[in-house]
Amino acid sequence: AQSVTQLGSHVSVSEGALVLLRCNYSSSVPPYLFWYVQYPNQGLQLLLKYTSAATLVKGINGFEAEFKKSETSFHLTKPSAHMSDAAEYFCAVSDRGSSGDKLTFGTGTRLAVRP
């Protein structure tokens, strides 16, 4: 069974500071990994995904994540936080089975950005 652990349900950073949101996964097969963001009153939006190509994945809005197999991690980073980055972020792993790409999510990390 797959699982995702997101360390820190709430993270607060100053505007302009580095954003680091942690995600560790467990999977019995090479995974597909995703980061989604949810802004208030909106659906989840895909930030980026890892599909076994490059281990450093660049996404939208300046975010990137690095797949580290040895650490079973897929942490999300952004060099400089902006006020508009305040949202809830979800890490997810996909089941590559024949049943399709159902997602297993972490519990989410709410990011606050201080002026």
Place this chain on the structure above:
Amino acid sequence: EAGVTQFPSHSVIEKGQTVTLRCDPISGHDNLYWYRRVMGKEIKFLLHFVKESKQDESGMPNNRFLAERTGGTYSTLKVQPAELEDSGVYFCASSQQWAGGPYEQYFGPGTRLTVT
């Protein structure tokens, strides 16, 4: 292109009542997924349709939940009778047909269900 839409956005019902949630996927997307987030917990998979067929319903909590996707277009999720623990946000997502994927799943804004 219209995104995934869900109706209603909020629903408050009493224990024992019936509620039907609706999801309209992006046009042409054969895959449709339902997920649920109970407060403070992770988003959990409920089931997956490919066109009108249930591909995987392993996440459905119990037989009080019934999902349909007639004609392979919109889907409904009925809860009957509702219990307090059914409260949460129900998300719908759609994607193109799986062919070694992953195709991006596009999520709707969710329906917040409160059972009192």
